[in-house]
Amino acid sequence: MSKGKIAVIGANQGGLVFAKFACDYGFDVTIYEACAKDKVSYNWTDDCEFKVFEELGFGMPPQNVWYRKKNWTFVPPRKEVEVPLHIPEDELDLSCFRRPLNDWLEGFALKAGAKIHYSTPVKKVVVDDGKVVGIKLNNGKTVKADLVVDIGGVDSQVRRSLPEKFGIQREVADSDKFYVRRTYFNIPEGTELPTATNKVYLKHLNELGISWCILGENKDEADVLIGRLGKLPDKVHANALEDMKKDNPIIGDKVVNGGQLLAIPVRHPLPCFITDGYVILGDSACMTIPMLGSGMASSMRAAKILADVIRRPKDGKRFSKENLYRYQYKFMTQIGCRHAGIDLMKNWLLASPKGAVDFLFNKGVVGETVMRQGAEGRMVMMSPKELVLAGVRGATKPILLIKLVLLIVNMYRAYFFVKLRMPKKYKKRAFKNWQEKYEAMYK
């Protein structure tokens, strides 16, 4: 007999991994996905930490799913210097072809017994007696469930349908999202190929966001992403693209793939993931690394944490918020705490006065170590020698240096506030207090 009926919204990485483990643990799991099978996710590659697949016990994805990504080179706004990372080849992320990756993950879910309904959008949650008791589909059908796992993305319509009294943030502010267009262009014949193959422009054109230009693996296309915080008007995009073309002759005029406008959450995780019979997970809970918006690994890790928590309930009934809180606690104290710190770094970089980022890069105050840590979702850790060097290099702008030190202090404050001060067990008042203080760090 099943241990409970679970409805999952979204068949991306988080949904598929959760379904696999929950089925293994004896739950009856059905995924509802709005898109047709061949339209889920994107027809391009994205970078994912390889360790996560081993942690989940999946081994490495098959060879047709990935290749090793190349090292990033960071470019500050005035482009006077470039800071390349030198991560050893076998430590680099995997560039995963999104749809083949999903096919592989779907195989685990189906083998474990999950049911997946594609082209089946979910309209809203069904609430009874103060609990989520199921979902209503767009086709009018109501499905009862002991647990609804909402992995429906940053703009999840289902999360929006929750009654306010459940205390889960229904909307993610535009200012907490990167609006991006990722477009693949042809490479004009005879163009010399760059040695810095993966360039990311920080505060590109001194605007609030990043742009990147990546030489495609087969050296036949240029992958150009332009992302801005809050909104990306066509004019801003066109202007940024023109600038990228000047710098990167590999960007031709013909669009060969992509180009759609998409939103990525780039904030610290939402303050509440749970209520009775319902949780949010993945982009829906803003689990991406705030610096570059990577969210695949966090989403898969969160999925495993949630499955483990419902497998062995401790506090309250299996699907009560008391028990589900253990999932939020584990995610936040293992992963979310780092994102909480990195969000402050992202905000600081974007809000810094014109010239500040250039100074820090040009003088080498911020270098490879810090950029690697931020991009990988780790806290900034510098050796005493690196700290002294940074101090000496930045000595001509002591105020900026002090602000940088304060930033690092605040990042650690945020990290420890989540790691050590989040209540271990669900107690309404204590959790609310914690949530208020957590959000206040970003005001």
Ligand SMILES: Cc1cc2nc3c(=O)[nH]c(=O)nc-3n(C[C@H](O)[C@H](O)[C@H](O)COP(=O)(O)OP(=O)(O)OC[C@H]3O[C@@H](n4cnc5c(N)ncnc54)[C@H](O)[C@@H]3O)c2cc1C
């Ligand atoms: C341009 C771009 C580049 C990115 N690059 C990277 C990268 O390099 N590395 C990385 O780790 N991450 C990257 N990300 C982020 C990454 O896509 C997500 O963090 C990751 O896919 C985890 O998502 P998820 O499992 O939460 O599902 P999501 O990606 O949020 O998917 C939600 C799913 O739910 C479905 N859905 C939504 N509403 C409903 C509904 N009402 N009913 C049924 N189904 C619904 C959607 O169709 C979708 O399939 C990038 C994102 C973008 C847009």
